[in-house]
Amino acid sequence: MSAYSTSVVSTSSHLMGELAETVDDVLVINKGRLVASGTLGEVTGSHQSLEDAFFALTTGGAR
Numbered sequence: 186m187s188a189y190s191t192s193v194v195s196t197s198s199h200l201m202g203e204l205a206e207t208v209d210d211v212l213v214i215n216k217g218r219l220v221a222s223g224t225l226g227e228v229t230g231s232h233q234s235l236e237d238a239f240f241a242l243t244t245g246g247a248r
Contacts, residue, residue: 202234208225228242
């Protein structure tokens with residue numbers, strides 16, 4: 186076993202608040218296309234929450 190190892194767990198959820206508490210990296214897929222990927226901070230950007238960023242990325246900000 187190497188001194189450095191990583192683990193990957195993939196999950197899909199509509200519970201953005203819970204995801205924001207547990208993830209390091211995020212992928213946002215809209216209609217089968219990758220629209221954002223990066224750390225939680227990179228994807229959230231200037232938005233107040235992951236949920237706000239998700240809606241901005243997938244619907245142009247409309248809720």
